[in-house]
Amino acid sequence: MLTIAAYVFCAACFIGPLTLFVLIYRLNSHPLRSFPGPWAARFTDGYAGVPAIQKRLHLITYRDHLRYGPVVRQAPNRLVFNTVTALHDIYLHSRTTKSENYLKSLLSTNKPSMFNALDRAQHRQKRRAVGQLLTERSMRIFGPTMELQIDIFLRQLLQASQQSKFANMTTRCQRLATDIVGHLAFGYPLNTQTAETNAVIPAGMKRTSYRISVYLAWPAITFVDPVVQWFGRREISKFYAALKKMVEFRMGMPKDAAHDLYAVASGDMTPNGEKGLQGTDLWSEASFFVIAGGTTVTTLMSAVFFYVSRHPDVYERLASEIRTTFSSSISITGGPELNSCKYLRAVIDETLRVAPPTTATPWRTEDIYSSSLPSSDEPFIIDGHIIPRGTAVGVSLYSLHHNLVYFPEPFEFRPERWLGPENDEVINMRRAFAPFALGDRGCAGKAMAYLETSLTVAKTLWYFDFETAPGELGKVGGGTPGTKDGREKVDEYQLYDTFTADHDGPNLVFRPRANFWRKLEEGSA
């Protein structure tokens, strides 16, 4: 009988040469060997995986572009680009789909959602069904529900100001965005703004997004997921229990009782005559929806408050636009007047540029998964490079949005850059601006994100003046001078890469304007 030592010896004899073979192959014969990049990235996904665990992969990617140029090999089979040509070649290409590592985001449900379906036909059916809920027309129907939640947000700010307390805008915006998306997905009042009962939902969203981020960057490490789940089992079971409660609540209501995912996208046929989502498909879609719509808008709103509070000139111009465009709080609603606020739109776009809420690189690959796409012998070319089959390609939105070639003084927050005459420089800038990605896998919720953020910012500036909290509290959210890890810029809102970003602050102090606050107290905002 073999002893344990003999087993170990046999394994070593097999694994040793195999590892050596893989290393030599990756160094000398791998089809991506001529692309520049750090040495470790040739051998292991761990090169990106470790900073993903540290929530700073977007900063490492930015640094690597400065070191190695516009295309960097970030993992044995992954190339990240930093040009506008690559952006368009990748995301508007007729033969790309999401890369295989997105399957690692299936996690517990094992049912692909619109986010991680690789097959085109499957994705198209989901996108058509879900997309109906996110059109501008649908947003007009949903608008009043959204505004009721924003009123609660404003009343909470009023309360904080009356009690001379500061407000941490990450927490406030996160709860607001969660409550809004809860209504849109499940027609369910999560009430995280006013009660702690469902606070597990935003916390669960953050945790899930982080796990997805790490597993996307380092797919092989997914084997630790059962251990991660075991350690977080209490929170995870609370999170799923809260989701289950929402589902059961909604199923107990008539289908047309709310304007939500269930009403608009489920059933054999949707109201638009599309094939609808069925049973469990619907709920894997809805769970993803809560994360996609909740975490991203949270980042956008918090970052707007960060930048506006630190730029008095921007603050003055924005406040003046809102306070002269509208005649009352009731008139601040979705429509032509809100759309006429060009400076507000420039502030939001500049925020999306400097602090893109999706910090992860949205990876794509040549589509070999869709039965509906005939195979092709055409080379797959990105930015002039022939890309071998099986390679994941992508653009880091954080890097591209800080690329000097397109955005002069890239770390300066200057909304005015979006308002200049349409010259070549501005056209180039617009082509390089892609916070929602591009193409048929780009964001489905763009109209909702602009509406929700515009309403929240405009209404806040109608009722309040605000400034950063005094002392150390006011520094939360910015960088720390002297650090050498890419987080040294005091005036840059610090994003922690968890696929969608995590962050803290800003801490702001609010002062009600004149007597407008009475309307808030009366509940007739």
Ligand code: HEM
């Ligand atoms: C500022 C806010 C937002 C930003 C910056 C943003 C950004 C993005 C990006 C970059 C993607 C592509 C991700 C990838 O390829 O992996 C995406 C996809 C998606 N987003 Fe958003 N998003 C925002 C808000 C929303 C909202 C409010 C919703 C809906 C409630 C939403 C729903 C979706 C969906 C369903 C997809 C998947 C689309 C598909 O694969 O067909 N997003 N988003």
